[in-house]
Amino acid sequence: MKNSNKIKLFLVFGVLIFSSYCSNITGNGSDSDDAGSEWLIPENQVVDGGPGKDGIPAIEEPEMIPVDQVTFLDDSDLVSGFRIGDTIVGYPHKILDYHEVLSHTIGDSKMIFSYCPLTGSALAWSSDGTGNFTFGVSGLLYNSNLILYDRETDSFWSQMLILCINGERIGDVPEIHPVFETTWKTWKVINPGSLIMSTNTGYQRDYNNYPYGDYKVSDNLLFTVNNNDTRLHKKERVHGISSENSAIAYPINSFDGEITIMNHEINNEKIVVAISKTFNFAISFKRKLDDGTELEFTKVTNKLPIIMTDQFGNEWDLFGRSVSGPRSGAELGKLTSYNAYWFAWAAFHPDSEISSGN
Amino acid sequence: MFPMIISSQTCSCAGNPSFDPSGLSFDNENKWNLELSYTLHSINDLVSKDQEIINDVNRRRTVKSFFLKTGYSISSRFSVSTILSFIRQERIVGSHNNSFDRINGIGDSMVAFSYSTLKDSLSNPVKISVGSGIKIPTGSSQVLLTGLASEDMQPGTGSWDFIFWGKISYRNMLFRNSDLFFFSSFRTNGENSRKYSFGEESILSSGILLHPYKKFSLSFEGRYIRKESDRRFGADIPNTGGIWINLIPGITYMLTDSIGFKTRFEIPVYRNLNGTEQFTTSSLLSFSIFRQF
Numbered sequence: 001m002k003n004s005n006k007i008k009l010f011l012v013f014g015v016l017i018f019s020s021y022c023s024n025i026t027g028n029g030s031d032s033d034d035a036g037s038e039w040l041i042p043e044n045q046v047v048d049g050g051p052g053k054d055g056i057p058a059i060e061e062p063e064m065i066p067v068d069q070v071t072f073l074d075d076s077d078l079v080s081g082f083r084i085g086d087t088i089v090g091y092p093h094k095i096l097d098y099h100e101v102l103s104h105t106i107g108d109s110k111m112i113f114s115y116c117p118l119t120g121s122a123l124a125w126s127s128d129g130t131g132n133f134t135f136g137v138s139g140l141l142y143n144s145n146l147i148l149y150d151r152e153t154d155s156f157w158s159q160m161l162i163l164c165i166n167g168e169r170i171g172d173v174p175e176i177h178p179v180f181e182t183t184w185k186t187w188k189v190i191n192p193g194s195l196i197m198s199t200n201t202g203y204q205r206d207y208n209n210y211p212y213g214d215y216k217v218s219d220n221l222l223f224t225v226n227n228n229d230t231r232l233h234k235k236e237r238v239h240g241i242s243s244e245n246s247a248i249a250y251p252i253n254s255f256d257g258e259i260t261i262m263n264h265e266i267n268n269e270k271i272v273v274a275i276s277k278t279f280n281f282a283i284s285f286k287r288k289l290d291d292g293t294e295l296e297f298t299k300v301t302n303k304l305p306i307i308m309t310d311q312f313g314n315e316w317d318l319f320g321r322s323v324s325g326p327r328s329g330a331e332l333g334k335l336t337s338y339n340a341y342w343f344a345w346a347a348f349h350p351d352s353e354i355s356s357g358n
Numbered sequence: 359m360f361p362m363i364i365s366s367q368t369c370s371c372a373g374n375p376s377f378d379p380s381g382l383s384f385d386n387e388n389k390w391n392l393e394l395s396y397t398l399h400s401i402n403d404l405v406s407k408d409q410e411i412i413n414d415v416n417r418r419r420t421v422k423s424f425f426l427k428t429g430y431s432i433s434s435r436f437s438v439s440t441i442l443s444f445i446r447q448e449r450i451v452g453s454h455n456n457s458f459d460r461i462n463g464i465g466d467s468m469v470a471f472s473y474s475t476l477k478d479s480l481s482n483p484v485k486i487s488v489g490s491g492i493k494i495p496t497g498s499s500q501v502l503l504t505g506l507a508s509e510d511m512q513p514g515t516g517s518w519d520f521i522f523w524g525k526i527s528y529r530n531m532l533f534r535n536s537d538l539f540f541f542s543s544f545r546t547n548g549e550n551s552r553k554y555s556f557g558e559e560s561i562l563s564s565g566i567l568l569h570p571y572k573k574f575s576l577s578f579e580g581r582y583i584r585k586e587s588d589r590r591f592g593a594d595i596p597n598t599g600g601i602w603i604n605l606i607p608g609i610t611y612m613l614t615d616s617i618g619f620k621t622r623f624e625i626p627v628y629r630n631l632n633g634t635e636q637f638t639t640s641s642l643l644s645f646s647i648f649r650q651f
Contacts, residue, residue: 043502043505044502044506046504046505046506047506048505048506048507048508048511050508050509050511051451051637052417052419052449052451052457052459053451053457054457055451138504139451140504140505141505156504204411204412205411205634206406209634210634211597211633211634211635212596213594213633215596220590220591220592220593221590221591222590222596223590224552224553
């Protein structure tokens with residue numbers, strides 16, 4: 001081949017492959033199977049966290065083991081869980097850090113449990129309000145917080161907004177279930193008959209190694225959030241309660257003593273908040289019963305999981321259930337409440353009050 | 359003398375191409391050097407420290423890049439080069455609902471300067487060159503997928519970066535018709551509008567270029583890469599950065615005295631990465647066609 005022909009070949013080759021490639025230039029292209037174009041949050045504040053959809057693998061039907069078989073937890077490790085009927089289940093954060101979303105059938109109840117390591121928020125949803133679907137990790141974040149997706153319709157659900165924000169199910173609100181969160185040291189004492197998620201998840205992960213460095217205690221964030229509220233340290237764990245446009249945050253470590261019981265009100269809703277720095281938990285319920293009875297609670301000490309008694313002599317446990325007294329077996333109403341890092345609570349509730357207990 | 363064009367681009371760990379300057383110095387006075395290259399960077403290995411984890415999330419992550427390099431040797435010692443890039447980021451992930459994300463776009467560009475401090479000759483087999491480059495953020499770093507795409511899926515970094523390098527080569531030191539070379543570079547990266555900066559990168563490499571025939575050459579390179587953690591808001595981002603040792607065999611074939619074709623295959627042989635786990639390079643394949651005139 002003559003040199004001139006080779007030069008032409010070179011040029012033709014270059015132009016052809018470059019032009020064929022550049023024909024697709026969009027600078028804004030996506031072949032993602034988007035669920036829908038309407039968002040209930042500003043779309044430009046939804047960010048891709050990096051791993052992609054299902055890049056963090058969710059767990060379906062986790063293997064559960066009795067408390068006395070758990071050897072992988074240290075006393076200081078946090079565990080979050082809930083009660084369904086007489087079954088209490090706990091999910092260690094050190095496993096949740098790597099999976100974030102669980103679909104778990106307990107008896108006749110199908111539950112969606114999610115934990116966002118970046119915002120420190122753990123929520124349990126009954127699947128009744130979500131279409132009885134299974135959920136995965138979308139890889140997207142809003143205010144640094146987990147966005148789940150349901151595998152049936154590919155709709156996106158904001159964890160801390162407790163709301164479907166995009167897709168076929170847009171606007172749907174899942175029914176939340178009170179989550180109890182504490183250290184393993186406390187959990188195993190007060191819930192000895194509970195079931196704990198095992199490390200046998202089917203995935204090869206080093207669950208003893210926290211994947212986010214010093215994130216839990218540092219003043220740094222990994223993603224931008226809307227409202228940089230400096231009233232508390234960013235990673236201060238708070239128990240937040242919201243009702244319509246009102247929100248209150250209770251910094252867990254601000255409540256010294258064994259147990260603090262507060263009969264409070266938010267947005268004309270009578271509530272009771274139980275917090276213990278010593279035992280590292282915070283939980284809240286409605287204190288007005290369906291029959292209109294308004295309860296006033298006082299603390300009970302040294303009887304965990306019983307934490308409070310009312311003016312009628314009923315004793316109530318951490319899960320909001322009366323365990324003795326004339327209303328034995330009754331349950332307190334659920335609130336929209338959960339624990340989270342302060343920065344995240346403030347990002348979602350920019351006008352939130354901070355309660356010091358008064 | 360056989361054209362010593364080792365490479366124009368490579369990547370170490372993340373999805374944004376590193377502008378590898380190891381092939382940017384040439385010293386034929388008043389000559390143009392044109393190179394078009396295509397790289398296929400697969401980022402599918404899930405690694406914890408120095409152990410590969412079974413990839414259990416069915417992930418396929420690739421960066422397909424075109425680079426157009428134009429260089430001109432102003433004198434026998436001084437040359438100027440520019441690199442333009444076009445990037446296609448692709449990601450398929452999913453244990454259940456596979457999602458396919460793709461971003462196309464003009465990538466970042468670089469202007470580089472190279473100076474030969476010691477030129478080889480018939481009596482001197484040693485050649486030393488140094489250089490520096492400015493990486494210009496011509497690529498977008500704000501592309502939307504579903505939401506704002508992550509930094510490593512963007513066509514550009516959005517930052518101004520600086521690269522410095524030095525290179526020594528010895529002609530016929532080990533064998534006849536060979537060049538033994540040592541290369542070192544350091545890249546410092548600026549912060550983009552999202553307050554994100556990619557980690558600083560240091561490279562040490564050594565290799566040999568064998569050219570027993572006029573038209574054909576083989577190269578073998580070992581490359582040590584150390585990358586610091588990426589940062590956002592001034593703080594390290596967990597699970598970014600680490601150490602890689604890669605092997606890079608390559609073949610070059612000269613179609614004429616001035617036009618050639620080369621291919622390289624970069625594979626990791628050792629990794630020790632920061633944090634608990636990272637997706638990282640499984641291979642990088644490149645093809646280039648070049649011409650000097």
